[in-house]
Amino acid sequence: MKLLKISLLLLITLSLTSCFEDQDDNLISASEINDFVWKGMNAVYLYKDDITDLANDRFTTNEEYGNYLNSFSDPENLFESLIYQRVTVDRFSVIVDDYIALEQQFNGISTSNGMEFGLFRFNETDTELYGYVQYVMPNTSAETQGVTRGDIFYGVDGVQLTIENYRNLLFSSNNSYTINLGNYDDNGTNDDPNDDSVTESENSINLSKQSYTENPILISNVLNLDANTVGYLMYNGFTGTNAFDSQLNSVFADFNAAGVTDLVIDLRYNGGGSVNTAIWLSSMITGQFTGDVLVSEQWNSELQEQLENNNPQSLLNPFVDEMKKFNTDGDVVFQENINHLNLNKVYILTTRGTASASELVINGLNPYIDVVQIGSTSRGKYQASITIYDSPNLGRADANPNHTYAMQPLIFKTVNSVGFTDFDSGLTPDIIVNENFGSLGTLGNMNEPLLAAAIADIEGTGRFSNQGNYDIKEFKSSKDFKPFATDMYSDHILNLESFK
Known part of the structure; x- marks a missing residue:
């Protein structure tokens, strides 16, 4: 995890206070929750440049600002009015009225x-x-x-x-x-x-x-073929929790001990999660690229300029040798050396359910090693978000006790080391194997169609092409209805100057 030691950002304070007087110094009739929604989106939203109503000079007086906020019947309507191209680009920013449930979801806890x-x-x-x-x-x-x-x-x-x-x-x-x-x-x-x-x-x-609480590691085993030792991992969520990250690292220690020569990562139902965990998984697969940039970040123009001027390294997410997390004071609260496999090739299984942090792994590794993607086209989510609370610095501490609203807006998009991003239509597999709903096979079994395709390629028996014409597409999945199941959230600790 990276601690942004610069305040993110002095520009936020300057831009907000230069627009109109501090709204807390002058009583206005606007809802305090609507006030939080606009200010939070104005501060960090990735697509701020494309939303006229988020411009720093949008309002010249308190009265104009208050009338604008009061024109929305509820915070959800205001929030939706500030979203950029909801159907095609920003399909993922959300507002919630219960951030406690949101936090539980991020920790893998659900009903x-x-x-x-x-x-x-x-x-x-x-x-x-x-x-x-x-x-x-x-x-x-x-x-x-x-x-x-x-x-x-x-x-x-x-x-x-x-x-x-x-x-x-x-x-x-x-x-x-x-x-x-x-x-x-x-x-x-x-x-x-x-x-x-x-x-x-x-x-x-x-x-x-x-x-x-779902453990994202559903299956991990070693398949012994005639000339190859294949590690297989079905990984269903980048939860970002210390215990599960440590268990993931232990799986790679086991793969190392078994002498794994080839690796299959099954992300077909993995909707994403923590950026940190995605970086760590990518570093476990490899090991020879420590310090090189896996993905970089692009924020809205104001924040991008400020970060480039004050802390350009914070925009870079490199391969690493250790997992490390910090608290808000900058103290290390979790640390482990990463177990590397040092592979030059990896097989990754995907479906429409493969999204965000899962796609970060694929897109980030592509310029460095041979990533053989097998299955069907992934979701197409390359943006990350962060939880924004109604507090003086948008953080969890000192959140407004009068409500439990929070926002999860997109704040930056990820770009791989050769500049590839904006894959709204998803990442296309090298070997197409559509899941046949009437004949799925057993996960982890060498005859399961997607895994069988990987094994056929590993053994050099020809690229497996089973069910390539099977074109019944999934309508929805159970994970589509879990809050933030396809989210990619930033583990940045943002030290925001007071913006209210």
Whole structure:
């Protein structure tokens, strides 16, 4: 983790106080939460330059500013009005009314029945949806009740899933529900989904939710082939927690001890998370590039200029030899030497569920080693965010006790060492292997299609091309409805001068 020892930024104080008098020195009628929203976005939003209403000279008087804030019925509406190209570019900035739940989510704590799943329909005109189980987390209701990867379900509590009701059936506040199981029928044609269907069965499984902390390391093992020793790691989230980061480092110690010659990192359901952990994973895979830039950061023009002038090194995220975290006083609170594999090639498995910090690893490593991406196209998220609180310096300490609103705006985008960024459409695999919802295979098994493709390439038996024409696309996944499941958040400790 890097501590920004410069205040981020004196420019913020200057720009805000030069626009109009301090709003706390003059009573205005604007909501204090709306005041927080505008000032926070004006201070750090990545796309500030593109939003007219965020310009430093947008308001000339307190009255004008107050009238502007009061024109929005709630903080959410104001926040949305300040987002740049919501559909295509900034799909990820969010505002929340409960930052305690947000913090728990970042620590991997959520309410779950242990079943991660995707939803699909057979064509874009269908209104009926079907679920397929991607994986089951250990020590959960789903595991206890015998749910397994590849299970198909057509309904919840006896009601057929549709595009109109799936949110209410699957993602409501209900702590329990019953999934109605079905059977996938490919009609004997493995590569032609046009004649596929799901038939109902009489079987069902009752699931209940509980508070759960997911370990992102779902599977780690060593596969001994004839001439190669392959390390396989299924990693489902960059949680940034000390314990899980330490466990990740231990996995690479085990790979080293086993003499791993080839490595497969399975990120197909990994929506991202901590930038730090992504840097550390990239450094574990390699080791020969310590000090070289993995990715650099681009902020809005004001912050970028100030950082370049005062602390240009803070914009660079290099490969490292150790994991290190600091507290707000600059003291080291976590430190471990990294276990390196020093590889020149890595296989990374991806799907649409692969996003943000997962894509940082792929994009950052690409200029340095041979990254063989296998599966389907990733999500396309190259921006990072940070939690902004209603406090004098936008940090967690001294947050306004009158509410629990917080924002998670995009603050910078990542750029690899050769300048590649802005991959809104995702990263395209070298070997296309689409997951067949009716024949997923067992994760970690050498015959599972995506892993089998990697093994075929490792052994030089020809590039595996299974299910390349299978074109039923996932409609939604369970992780799409978890707050910040596809987020990439910065671990910067921002020392902001008081801006209120």
